[in-house]
Amino acid sequence: MRKLDLWASDRNFNTEDLDDSKFYYVVEHNDLITKARHDLTARQLKIMDFVISKIKPSDTSFNIVRTSMYEITNILGLTRSGKNYSDIVNNINEMRKKDVFIYSEQEKKMTITGWFSDIDVWENGQIELRINQNFAPYLLSLKESYTQYLLLDTIQxxxxxxxxxxxxxxxxxxxxxxxxxxxxxxxxxxxxxxxxxxxxxxxxxxxxxxxxxxxxxxxxxxxxxxxxxxxxxxxxxxxxxxxxxxxxxxxxxxxxxxxxxxxxxxx
Missing domain, CATH: 1.10.10.10 (Winged helix-like DNA-binding domain superfamily/Winged helix DNA-binding domain)
Known part of the structure; x- marks a missing residue:
């Protein structure tokens, strides 16, 4: 993979208070907690919770999540540096490729998928990504059998x-x-x-x-x-x-x- 000329012009593109973002809810179907099998690292689990915290109850489909290296390092308590930025890109890319196995008791089936369908990274640190559509039953329009917690808890x-x-x-x-x-x-x-x-x-x-x-x-x-x-x-x-x-x-x-x-x- 070609290395971009990162990250000389990085900056905060977020319009919200970054400290406030840590108090957003992460909400996921219970099956994603108890029946999903995957091999994410601690940092990748935190990144996934951060992305899920962007979902609102009114969302009926996965929107493009727009974020930045600046925001992610702030949320995760990391130093802004070229190494950490490159590590984040590698972590997100691994999450796109790593298999997730989710067993549905109701449908008696196993879904095998990756976390993200596509990712765009700009040289100025901007990131756009979309959660794989296979996760829709586990993250969208949840009315029952779900768990919610503060992003602040898992990122620490x-x-x-x-x-x-x-x-x-x-x-x-x-x-x-x-x-x-x-x-x-x-x-x-x-x-x-x-x-x-x-x-x-x-x-x-x-x-x-x-x-x-x-x-x-x-x-x-x-x-x-x-x-x-x-x-x-x-x-x-x-x-x-x-x-x-x-x-x-x-x-x-x-x-x-x-x-x-x-x-x-x-x-």
């Missing part, structure tokens, strides 16, 4: 395991924080959900995935206090429960967390 997590576990905990929270949330599964199911190596024994899964993800989420996400419990059959761990002990006080409202709701998808 550094591990892909932390991001994916965070999303699973949000999806499992059917009472919106009014009761304790429990996410249950076998070690093999968690390896599949979190994209952990199949070769991991439970001790590796616990050390390299669970503990690191739980510790990071507890440190950075205000309304999560996760703890892991296991059930054994003999010496073998056969079930893992991850519980969120945090219960929201509905009488307390953090105005910052409601700073810029583009639309309330729960209405």
């Amino acid at each position: 997590l550094n591990s892909k395991y932390s991001i994916l576990l965070y999303k699973l905990m949000r999806e499992a929270d059917k009472d919106y924080g009014k009761k304790k949330t429990v996410l249950s599964g076998t070690p093999d199911e968690f390896k599949e959900w979190l994209g952990a190596p199949e070769s991991y024994a439970f001790k590796d899964l616990n050390k390299n995935v669970f503990q690191k993800a739980i510790n990071e989420i507890n440190l950075k996400i205000n309304d999560m206090e996760l703890e892991m419990f296991t059930a054994n059959r003999g010496r073998k761990v056969v079930q893992v429960d991850i519980r969120n002990h945090f219960i929201k006080n509905i009488n307390l409202i953090d105005n910052n967390l409601q700073k810029v709701p583009l639309d309330d998808w729960t209405k």
Whole structure:
């Protein structure tokens, strides 16, 4: 791929406050969280959440997402540099080519697709991209079976395991924080959900995935206090429960967390 003469004239093309953008909602169908299988890195997961946050409840088709290197590096907390800009282009291009497998329980079918259908990058740092149309049932006109969370949450997590576990905990929270949330599964199911190596024994899964993800989420996400419990059959761990002990006080409202709701998808 030819290297563009990047990025001497880059600038901020965004008309909105970039800090406000971090408080936009990411809204996706539950199947995209629990049944989609892919191999995105932590940065690619954040880029995808950023792009999804541009979708509005009134959208009936995927619009061209117009953004810039300036905006993406600001949102992700990266230094503006030629290296980071080139890395972002490479990440987005990889997302276009990487397979995503989504199983539909209702239709009994597997959809295999890539995240983006096309991408344009200008020498001044502007970017235009479009989400692949195959994602329409999972991102557009959602009325039920969806999960929403603030972009601010996932962009501050550094591990892909932390991001994916965070999303699973949000999806499992059917009472919106009014009761304790429990996410249950076998070690093999968690390896599949979190994209952990199949070769991991439970001790590796616990050390390299669970503990690191739980510790990071507890440190950075205000309304999560996760703890892991296991059930054994003999010496073998056969079930893992991850519980969120945090219960929201509905009488307390953090105005910052409601700073810029583009639309309330729960209405």
